[in-house]
Amino acid sequence: MRASHYYAPTLRKAPSDAELPSHQLLMRGGFIRPVAAGVFDWLPLGLRVLRKVENVVREEMNSAGSIEVHLPVLAPKDLWERSGRWDTFEPTPFRTKDRGDREFCLGPTHEEVMTHLVAVDLSSYRDLPLTLYQIQVKFRDEVRPRGGLLRVKEFFMKDAYSFDVDREGLDKSYQAQYDAYVRILDRLSLPAFIVKADAGSMGGSDTREFHVLTEYGEDTIFRCNKCDYAANAECAALSPVEAGPRKADGEPELVETPGQSTIEQVCEFLGRPAEQLAKTLIYKVDGEFIAAIVRGDRDLNDFKLRNLLGAESLEMASPADILKVTGASVGFSGPVGLAESVKIIADYEVNAMSDFVVGANKDDAHLVGVEVERDFSVAQFADIREAVLGDGCPECCDGELVTERGIEMGHVFKLGTKYAEALGATFLDESGTEQVATMGCYGFGVSRAIAGIVEVHHDKDGIIWPMSVAPFHVGVLLLDPGVEELAQIADQLETGLGEAGYEVMVDDRDERPGVKFKDADLIGYPIQIVVGKRTAENGTVEVRRREDKAESVVREEADGDGK
Numbered sequence: 001m002r003a004s005h006y007y008a009p010t011l012r013k014a015p016s017d018a019e020l021p022s023h024q025l026l027m028r029g030g031f032i033r034p035v036a037a038g039v040f041d042w043l044p045l046g047l048r049v050l051r052k053v054e055n056v057v058r059e060e061m062n063s064a065g066s067i068e069v070h071l072p073v074l075a076p077k078d079l080w081e082r083s084g085r086w087d088t089f090e091p092t093p094f095r096t097k098d099r100g101d102r103e104f105c106l107g108p109t110h111e112e113v114m115t116h117l118v119a120v121d122l123s124s125y126r127d128l129p130l131t132l133y134q135i136q137v138k139f140r141d142e143v144r145p146r147g148g149l150l151r152v153k154e155f156f157m158k159d160a161y162s163f164d165v166d167r168e169g170l171d172k173s174y175q176a177q178y179d180a181y182v183r184i185l186d187r188l189s190l191p192a193f194i195v196k197a198d199a200g201s202m203g204g205s206d207t208r209e210f211h212v213l214t215e216y217g218e219d220t221i222f223r224c225n226k227c228d229y230a231a232n233a234e235c236a237a238l239s240p241v242e243a244g245p246r247k248a249d250g251e252p253e254l255v256e257t258p259g260q261s262t263i264e265q266v267c268e269f270l271g272r273p274a275e276q277l278a279k280t281l282i283y284k285v286d287g288e289f290i291a292a293i294v295r296g297d298r299d300l301n302d303f304k305l306r307n308l309l310g311a312e313s314l315e316m317a318s319p320a321d322i323l324k325v326t327g328a329s330v331g332f333s334g335p336v337g338l339a340e341s342v343k344i345i346a347d348y349e350v351n352a353m354s355d356f357v358v359g360a361n362k363d364d365a366h367l368v369g370v371e372v373e374r375d376f377s378v379a380q381f382a383d384i385r386e387a388v389l390g391d392g393c394p395e396c397c398d399g400e401l402v403t404e405r406g407i408e409m410g411h412v413f414k415l416g417t418k419y420a421e422a423l424g425a426t427f428l429d430e431s432g433t434e435q436v437a438t439m440g441c442y443g444f445g446v447s448r449a450i451a452g453i454v455e456v457h458h459d460k461d462g463i464i465w466p467m468s469v470a471p472f473h474v475g476v477l478l479l480d481p482g483v484e485e486l487a488q489i490a491d492q493l494e495t496g497l498g499e500a501g502y503e504v505m506v507d508d509r510d511e512r513p514g515v516k517f518k519d520a521d522l523i524g525y526p527i528q529i530v531v532g533k534r535t536a537e538n539g540t541v542e543v544r545r546r547e548d549k550a551e552s553v554v555r556e557e558a559d560g561d562g563k
């Protein structure tokens, strides 16, 4: 390929809104261009990288026994209503209507459409196991697109769905995908960090996320500093706390706290640290009210509470509901004297508290000197708070949790039978009884992986592509294209290296050498070959490795093997 006839416009400066290295360098190197916030054009260099990442993913999917299909972007409302996600999926998918007023969404994920496909033809247990995948454009109506290819409205994903006769079969299909992900990330030179995750709106159980750790990662990951436990912030588990000594006699004292409704205000007003306060939060769970208590300096974790209660819906109670349930305004709720119908769930740490402060269920008042058991009873102590730096490891019980920043590259979920049931993916088992297929789903961010690779592989001068996905393997810098003899040598290099299986870009543009060196580093060819003055003098070329800028001088004739 000749740069003079190619389309790879580079930029000296990154756009001012690009904060992440990957965003800056992919823009500067001429890989992508924005059309609107979170919507990008793929330029030729970017498209070459994208196709290579796709192929790595495709090869590993195929070798894991999954089979490629291609599903439509337009997903009919009817399928999404059957799964119950038309109104609940977050963020709300892009929606559109055809001329006959039939509604569709632009698929943010394809559980419904894939399950529908399989349901049509599935009849016998002999048809299973089956894992289908596609590499497809996906849409997500991001509230705040940012980070170049990281948070976008339109992106490329590989999504696979497995169908098995039972849970055991699912375990095998899941493991095959898990192993394929490890190989994909290895081939993309992405050091993976595998963490436990919450299934969120996908509604699964056993799930893992594959993260790449970088300082610009948008997810917080907790990992143990002693063992290999790792989990995302939503589901980092915390261990039970032993009950502390409690006073059995006496009673709490009612203290006026006019207008002091936040934890900070109450702490300052009473001269007590937040650890001596208990926050009581009233939630509406599947139509019933519950009180959830955490220490004043902690945050409640909605995901944990929802999972603990096995709740379909969970939301903070409205101020009007809080008034109805507690008899007081927001900020004055407490567990003492609450109606018996309101179940009290307390975080493990509350079990160790004594002589603490709670809201009095009366405006402008708190109770001081409160004791668990003596003053109120807890239905269950559980892990319902957000993990923080320094929490104990739930696995080895010896280490402490430390935090990292990660970018999620992929995830594997055990879905169970939810979608298969909703969309009728059933089969007859060996005894002729109708059974529902057991599903797993497996996503991998193809365009996102490109951002991940650049985050991990770059320096101040530009991108350092791994060979496996480089847009071209070799950049031949023809410093003086006007000299016929040098142009011929560049020709020979292109042909010889091409025959040896290397993809070569010859920079024959009418530009200064400095520009060519800068662009080659920015674009990130793993190998650069300089054809210049020295070549004319003594027939040698300079070979530079982008990774470490190691240079070697090679006689031109010896170049056919690429080194």
Ligand SMILES: [Zn+2]
Binding pocket: 224, 225, 226, 227, 228, 229, 393, 394, 395, 396, 397, 398, 399, 400
């Ligand atoms: Zn540990």
